[in-house]
Amino acid sequence: SNKWKILVTEKVGEAGLDIFRNAPDAELDIKIGLTEEELTKIMPNYDGVLTRSGTTMDEKKIEAGRKLKVIGRAGVGVDNIDLAAASRRGIIVINAPSGNTLAAAELTMANMLAVIRRVPQACASLHGGKWERNKFLGRQLSNRRLLIIGLGRIGSEISKRAHAFDMEVIAYDPYIPQKKADSLHVELVDDLEGAISLADVVTIHTPLTEETTNMIDEETLRAFKQGAYLINCARGGIVEEAAVARAVRDGRLAGFATDVYASEPLSHDHPFLAEDIADRIVITPHIGANTVEAQSEVSRIAAQNMLLVLRG
Numbered sequence: 159s160n161k162w163k164i165l166v167t168e169k170v171g172e173a174g175l176d177i178f179r180n181a182p183d184a185e186l187d188i189k190i191g192l193t194e195e196e197l198t199k200i201m202p203n204y205d206g207v208l209t210r211s212g213t214t215m216d217e218k219k220i221e222a223g224r225k226l227k228v229i230g231r232a233g234v235g236v237d238n239i240d241l242a243a244a245s246r247r248g249i250i251v252i253n254a255p256s257g258n259t260l261a262a263a264e265l266t267m268a269n270m271l272a273v274i275r276r277v278p279q280a281c282a283s284l285h286g287g288k289w290e291r292n293k294f295l296g297r298q299l300s301n302r303r304l305l306i307i308g309l310g311r312i313g314s315e316i317s318k319r320a321h322a323f324d325m326e327v328i329a330y331d332p333y334i335p336q337k338k339a340d341s342l343h344v345e346l347v348d349d350l351e352g353a354i355s356l357a358d359v360v361t362i363h364t365p366l367t368e369e370t371t372n373m374i375d376e377e378t379l380r381a382f383k384q385g386a387y388l389i390n391c392a393r394g395g396i397v398e399e400a401a402v403a404r405a406v407r408d409g410r411l412a413g414f415a416t417d418v419y420a421s422e423p424l425s426h427d428h429p430f431l432a433e434d435i436a437d438r439i440v441i442t443p444h445i446g447a448n449t450v451e452a453q454s455e456v457s458r459i460a461a462q463n464m465l466l467v468l469r470g
């Protein structure tokens with residue numbers, strides 16, 4: 159037929175599948191759990207492939223896809239796709255970076271509240287048969303100063319939610335225009351350590367780049383107010399993990415919450431799993447994008463953009 163043939167290799171949100179099902183010029187094949195050989199073998203049949211993070215679109219498969227014009231990733235990270243091989247063949251790779259913004263922003267707020275009120279620890283204590291009302295003395299977000307490092311999609315959503323909690327919001331982001339900060343009622347501070355020294359709570363929302371790798375290290379940690387809180391729901395590797403664990407241990411940080419790690423999953427001897435700091439750490443296993451709504455959004459956006467590419 160003269161329809162675009164689309165292969166979906168992983169379980170993605172129904173919204174994206176419906177886009178293909180409802181398109182008069184597309185024909186959908188869903189084949190989940192194929193082996194590498196099986197996938198390579200059927201690759202020549204398809205104009206487009208939609209994946210998540212579990213399908214390795216390596217050079218071999220990309221070369222096998224003689225008709226292939228577009229690879230869609232229902233999500234953000236494209237480390238499972240050989241971008242150089244795709245580019246050599248003129249295949250367009252698209253992802254859906256805005257689809258999980260709200261999910262990540264909401265998890266950040268959840269982790270911020272969890273760490274400042276010690277919700278997971280209080281919950282574990284009660285499960286342990288104890289009733290320790292006085293042990294769990296927290297702090298309030300209200301009237302405290304929040305520093306957002308990286309005022310992009312997620313950072314901007316955090317600024318709105320933090321304002322709703324009556325926080326004063328400042329940001330460090332050398333790459334956004336002043337008027338964006340103004341429109342969010344956020345004060346931009348132009349040096350990182352100066353900004354950190356003003357903050358009661360610091361939350362990170364930058365990508366992982368050469369510049370942001372170990373951005374929060376031994377030295378920047380010394381700039382924190384005694385008893386400040388640090389939240390990372392961006393990428394592992396932006397904070398130097400051993401140094402952060404030490405800052406929690408010596409009390410410089412009153413608490414630390416993170417969803418992401420330099421190497422995932424965690425090794426059993428990871429510094430964040432140390433028992434002596436478990437009281438003041440909140441760790442979640444990279445669940446920032448895991449909501450029904452976000453999975454649906456990323457599949458919808460990826461599918462829509464794949465059709466735009468195919469239709470030229």
Ligand code: NAD
Nearest residue numbers: 262308309310311312331333363364365391392393446447
């Ligand atoms: P974005 O590109 O919209 O925003 C990133 C912001 O960081 C930009 O405004 C950019 O100017 C700024 N920035 C870049 N380098 C900087 C630096 N050196 N110092 C300060 N600011 C800098 O990205 P986003 O969609 O908001 O995502 C932010 C982060 O959250 C990314 O690392 C992304 O991978 C991560 N994320 C995590 C989850 C999760 O599951 N935990 C889910 C979604 C996104």
